[in-house]
Amino acid sequence: MSGQNLARLGVTLLAGALFGFGLSLSGMLDPARVIGFLDVASGQWDPSLMFVLGGAVMVAIPGVMLQRRMARPVLDEQFHLPQSTAIDRRLLTGSALFGVGWGVAGFCPGPAVAALSMGLVPVFVFVGAMVAGMLLHDGPIARLTSKGR
Amino acid sequence: MTTYWPSLIGGMLLGVSAVLLLVVNGRIAGISGIVGRLLGGQQVPANAAFVVGLLLGPLLHASLFSRLPAMTIAASWPAIVLAGLLVGIGTRMGSGCTSGHGILGLARFSPRSIAATASFLAAGILTATTMGFFR
Numbered sequence: 001m002s003g004q005n006l007a008r009l010g011v012t013l014l015a016g017a018l019f020g021f022g023l024s025l026s027g028m029l030d031p032a033r034v035i036g037f038l039d040v041a042s043g044q045w046d047p048s049l050m051f052v053l054g055g056a057v058m059v060a061i062p063g064v065m066l067q068r069r070m071a072r073p074v075l076d077e078q079f080h081l082p083q084s085t086a087i088d089r090r091l092l093t094g095s096a097l098f099g100v101g102w103g104v105a106g107f108c109p110g111p112a113v114a115a116l117s118m119g120l121v122p123v124f125v126f127v128g129a130m131v132a133g134m135l136l137h138d139g140p141i142a143r144l145t146s147k148g149r
Numbered sequence: 150m151t152t153y154w155p156s157l158i159g160g161m162l163l164g165v166s167a168v169l170l171l172v173v174n175g176r177i178a179g180i181s182g183i184v185g186r187l188l189g190g191q192q193v194p195a196n197a198a199f200v201v202g203l204l205l206g207p208l209l210h211a212s213l214f215s216r217l218p219a220m221t222i223a224a225s226w227p228a229i230v231l232a233g234l235l236v237g238i239g240t241r242m243g244s245g246c247t248s249g250h251g252i253l254g255l256a257r258f259s260p261r262s263i264a265a266t267a268s269f270l271a272a273g274i275l276t277a278t279t280m281g282f283f284r
Contacts, residue, residue, distance in 0.1 A: 039280070
């Protein structure tokens with residue numbers, strides 16, 4: 001492995017740890033806090049998630065502005081950014097399905113994966129089902145829906 | 150307001166992580182994408198490194214504050230399984246989740262990600278609020 005590859009891997013590990021620690025500090029590992037935000041009629045609405053997303057976007061915007069002035073990333077030849085701009089039925093249906101699942105249990109992928117290291121059984125069950133859902137989508141469902149397009 | 154400092158600072162750290170990955174490695178910190186690619190055997194070392202880092206997060210929290218992050222899981226077993234399946238299928242079909250669409254998509258002012266975020270926020274609020282009436 002070249003030095004640059006190794007450096008990139010180190011940066012990825014650091015970014016992952018920062019992300020996991022940030023989620024832990026933010027309180028968003030706790031499904032009760034997430035539901036407390038999503039359930040707007042509970043009478044004890046918890047706005048925390050807004051501060052988390054707001055803080056993250058506030059920091060990411062200048063980062064994106066910087067990235068747009070760079071010809072290439074520090075440790076790679078080119079940027080690897082999503083190219084798709086389509087707002088289609090797949091995007092909206094998929095996101096809505098994700099939202100329903102998020103609202104049911106209060107888990108989204110980041111916090112659920114990070115919380116695996118805390119060793120709680122329900123988290124393992126959730127991540128197991130999520131992985132099954134991903135494999136189900138990338139296998140049979142993707143084949144079915146691509147036929148229809 | 151003071152109650153929300155950890156949330157704001159935690160959120161800002163998510164931003165720092167996303168910017169680090171974007172500016173240094175040229176990649177998007179999207180967790181569902183990272184997990185999905187790992188499952189598909191794509192760029193395994195990089196995606197595995199991010200997941201390992203993610204797992205270290207709660208342990209770092211424990212070593213700094215002498216306690217693990219709080220977690221209260223109220224959902225029943227069938228609800229947890231259903232939620233996991235929906236989150237897995239939905240994030241792959243919608244090409245992203247709260248991190249990729251929510252944080253980076255919004256910061257990049259991507260109309261596609263803004264639409265996705267509006268969709269999952271609306272669905273999440275509708276679901277949790279409806280379920281709240283039965284709690």
